[in-house]
Amino acid sequence: MTANTHTSAIPPELNLPIEGMSCASCVKRVEKRLQALPGVAGVDVLLSTASARLQLAEGADAAALLQASAATLKQGGYGLRQRAWRLHLAGLSSASCATRVEKTLSQVPGVLHAQVLLASDQAHVQALDTLEPLVLLQAVRQAGYQATLEEGQRTQAQPSAWHSGSGPTLLAAALTLPLALPMLALLWGQHWMLNGWWQLALATPVQFVLGARFYRAGWAALKDRSGNMDLLVALGTSAAYGLSVFELLRQGPHSMALYFESSAVVITLVLLGKWLEARAKRQTLGAIDALKALRPSTARVRRGEQELELPIEALQLGDELIVRPGERIAADAVVLQGCSQVDESMISGESLPVTRGVGEPVVGGAVNGEAVLHLRVTALGAESTLARIVRLVESAQAAKPPIQRVVDRVSAVFVPVVLALALATLLGWGWFDGNWERALIHAVAVLVIACPCALGLATPAAIMVGTGVAAQRGVLIKDASALELARRVQCVAFDKTGTLTEGRPRLAALVAAHNVTPDMALALAAALQAGSDHPLARTVREHAKTHAIALPTPTLTALSTEAGRGVRAQHGTAQVVLGSTRWMQELGVPMQALHAQAEDQRTQGHAVSWLARLSPGEPPQLLALLAFGDTLRPQAAQAIAALHALGVRTVMLSGDHAQAASAVARQLGLDDFRAELLPQDKARIVTELRAQGTVVAMVGDGINDAPALAAADVGMAMGGGTDVAMQSAGITLMRSDPRLVATAIALSRATVRKIHQNLFWAFVYNLLGLPAAALGLLSPVIAGAAMAASSVSVLSNALLLKRQRDR
Structure with missing residues (x-):
């Protein structure tokens, strides 16, 4: 059952586990019965998963629809696979409390019947066998009470040899x-x-x-x-x-x-x-079962001065987890203390462990490698990364x-x-x-x-095997249509920054003018960028810190930003400025001495900024040029080569200037590129490519890529990108590795074959x-x-x- 932790929200769909289907004719009968129910906008029934996915119409009552589904299936000789849960409740003080909890549990998507017994502080819940008990516990907590599972219910009962067939x-x-x-x-x-x-x-x-x-x-x-x-x-x-x-x-x-x-x-x-x-x-x-098995059954939690071993269902947001080397992380969290290598291979498909330190996020289900980690829980149940992955795979398999x-x-x-x-x-x-x-x-x-x-x-x-294999390799396919379309892709359009490149600028070169040392120029540039959150400013400061550059004396004062031009500050009796070529021209700064070096940097795809001094009564003096570049992802060239091997054309869409885009396209061997684009321009170009009869996949990672992802036949969002990009895409790449684009297309072709x-x-x-x-x-x-x-x-x-x- 696909369910939200909020009981008041109506899910956009219901996933029903069905028993009694034996062939494709049964599928058609079940589909016909469910489609006739009021509030159902669409139905997909699959024999392979013995399940039905109901798309709810706007304003539909999920709980009532579930009851109606059970009734109509029973009339047709089928049923819903169910399981009974017993919860122990704490905090009930009157019959109104019992009524409130009973109503809350009844509204949880997937619950068929709920009864609260005040005398024994118990709740008896009859629900679909796909409903996670953690959802029930969270619903009770949101109602203001505490709940735990009765002993012996935490694991799903395995069918006997007789009942298994x-x-x-x-x-x-x-x-x-x-x-x-x-x-x-x-x-x-x-x-x-x-x-x-x-x-x-x-x-x-x-x-x-x-x-x-x-x-x-x-x-x-x-x-x-x-x-x-x-x-x-x-x-x-x-x-x-x-x-x-x-x-x-x-x-x-x-x-x-x-x-x-x-x-x-x-x-x-x-x-x-x-x-x-x-x-x-x-x-x-097997792929879904393997993902579900990643979550441990218990977690080590520090509450106050006590260190407790608690069942996973008892975890709460904000709990402090203690994870020892070799143990699985029980929930999505952020590192409070410690630094360790974390194995996320079963979740992201990344073969090598990744380093996680204080302030960095970790994913529930990953394995802690070498040191004790203290973590703060940030997501539980249906909101966890693992649960979202499982829902995406199940959704793709049900479509x-x-x-x-x-x-x-x-x-x-x-x-x-x-x-x-x-x-x-x-x-x-x-x-x-x-x-x-x-x-x-x-x-x-x-x-x-x-x-x-x-x-x-x-x-x-x-489709079940194909989407499962894809998930194990770090490719999440949102629906079967995306899987089927991906095999026909003829052209892949890449966003540049953050997709083919790391998305983190670096100081590629600093060339000092005559009579100025590089260290002096770097010190002035770093001082000018003090307090700025701009990515280029952080790059300059980090570079100066790495090279142990001392701040200039006297200290710079009166720092100010010139919108679209650069920054300026007072340095003694003179002013120091750092900014664009156009601003330097407006200020009359002579740049001829470093013109050749600037052109060389632009040819390499780097953005150029200039550092100059403006002294009263003297002509402006050029101090240095700073060139900034974005590092190509190490896998980018392999990704383009793999797509060419599949017979797929590649094009890059970038907001950078033409020289920078041309340099990247040349290094990677791209077939084409378009530069100096706004977000709407990217979507327009994707639409134009499709109008030519080309099946287009768009790969991006940012909010500005969302229009182009939606405009493409197949949108592919990089896993390190924004939620907006992932929601606009039919396929999510769990790692920031562009090679997964070729993996997705190859798996699509193999699956459809x-x-x-x-x-x-x-x-x-x-x-x-x-x-x-x-x-x-x-x-x-x-x-x-x-x-x-x-x-x-x-x-x-x-x-x-x-x-x-x-x-």
């Missing part, structure tokens, strides 16, 4: 094996048959106990005037079983026209296929790309077409040779082989299998094995994406 499968196999042995004996030329009454005794529990799920789901589909895979299996195996019972009663226990083994083997194979399918699905969700909607339309008519084909097969064979028993077996084969599971899993399985492969084989399987079964070329047993193999093969092919290499 292996139990029914193994039991079905044990009962079916004696029925199948005569079939195997025929391969060695042996002819023997199990007594018919024994066959009935073995096949009946398989058919009606272990196969009861097919009858329940098939009956629910019939009541809903629809069909699904369960209905096909139930009809097919019931026909084979019923024919066998008829022949047993008519001809006795030694009849050769018994097909108990066919019905039992088909049910066993389908159960086996669903079990293998469930295991493969769990692997496709449907356009290609899947075409498949859903095909699946909607699939079951009725199969039923018609099975009936035609029965009648055709019966009239053709008069052997109605053989005709029924061929019709059963048609029903059994026609499973739309592979069609329903083909697209979402690849897997989707096409899966759809091809899913359609081919049915196009070949159905006619073969109708023509009598497949037995029900072979059809059942093929049906199970089709779904497993689609999932296995999707899992091969984990081998996709970075560019």
Whole structure:
């Protein structure tokens, strides 16, 4: 359940975990039911995640919609996966307190029912099994009370072997094996048959106990005037079983026209296929599970003079955490004391540990490396970085790309077409040779082989694995549309500052004029920049500090800033100025002596400032020129080369002057660049590129990049950038590494390639299998094995994406 920690806020969407879906036809039925609910603006239902994502209309009541969803799903034979939580409450003093807490919990997105018992200070909550208990605890605290989980509830209960699917499968196999042995004996030329009454005794529990799920789901589909895979299996195996019972009663226990083994083997194979399918699905969700597992269950907290070991749910904003070497950081925080190497590889994809010291942020789930850290908690629960990453990945996996909607339309008519084909097969064979028993077996084969599971899993399985692999490598994909579009990108437009460069100016050169020492010039420039927060001013001061330059005497006074020109100050009887070329020209400062050096610096892409002295009664005197440059990211050239290897054109959009932009473009090997641009100019150029029929991706990191990110086909925000940029982008790069752009495009291409492969084989399987079964070329047993193999093969092919290499 995607939920905010504020209980009063209505989320823009609801993510519902659904149980009971078995094939693509179920997906269409669930979608139709949920779409009909008032307050629902859009629905995406996925078989691979067994979930539905509801987009809420404006003003919709999330709590009421959740209740309505549960009711309509129950009518259709489905349900919501739920879990009960028990909370111990503190601070209740009256029935009104209990009512307030009960109302607060009921408003938490994902809660189906909440009851507070004042006598025992307990709250019993029935909620979706995807709801994090921390959200419940935070809601109670926001209401002014304290809450803790009852003991033994902190970990999600693991399903038993029986409920996970292996139990029914193994039991079905044990009962079916004696029925199948005569079939195997025929391969060695042996002819023997199990007594018919024994066959009935073995096949009946398989058919009606272990196969009861097919009858329940098939009956629910019939009541809903629809069909699904369960209905096909139930009809097919019931026909084979019923024919066998008829022949047993008519001809006795030694009849050769018994097909108990066919019905039992088909049910066993389908159960086996669903079990293998469930295991493969769990692997496709491995990336999300790995992210969720990063958060430790307990944290070491200092409160007052005490150091306590508390469950993660008991943490509060502002708590002081103590993290020892080798321990995981329990929550997003800022360093209060200590300095250590922190491993953030599982979160950002950064392979090397990063140094974090006092005042710097750390991410919950990262591993502390070498020293004790004292931290102040800054974010918890749904607001933490880890939770936001998980939500982004889950959101991408829950969204449907356009290609899947075409498949859903095909699946909607699939079951009725199969039923018609099975009936035609029965009648055709019966009239053709008069052997109605053989005709029924061929019709059963048609029903059994026609499973739309592979069609329903083909697209979402690849998207789940692809987005999961991307997240592990530091690429967060907001939705499936961005994933599908990224593969078609023909041109990548980069912002320069902070994207291809570090975004931190450096003093590239200081050239002193005649009769002035560099140290004297640097001392004057640093003194002029005292107190300024401008990035260039900080650069000059840091450079002077690094070189231990003493401040000039006498001290500079009367510092002032000339907007758009530079700064000036009084130095004794003279004035000292530092500023632009235009200002120097206005002041009459002669710059010819350093003109050649200035042009050389501009050619290298550096911005030039001038330092001069203005003395009463004397002509202005040039003291020095200062050249400022932005360091290229060490990975930038590799990023451009990787994109060229993918056949993608690169262009840089910059607000800097043309010479600086040209120098960067030349060093990196960019195909094109545009300089001296305003934010709206960047968006305009992106729009112009798209108008030429080019699919454009924009990569940026700042607020000024947001319009261009929104204008592009695919927006990619650098992880070190602003929240505005990330919200405008369909893809977020968790590290400030431009090479991740090529990684995102390569993964998109690989994922869509897997989707096409899966759809091809899913359609081919049915196009070949159905006619073969109708023509009598497949037995029900072979059809059942093929049906199970089709779904497993689609999932296995999707899992091969984990081998996709970075560019």
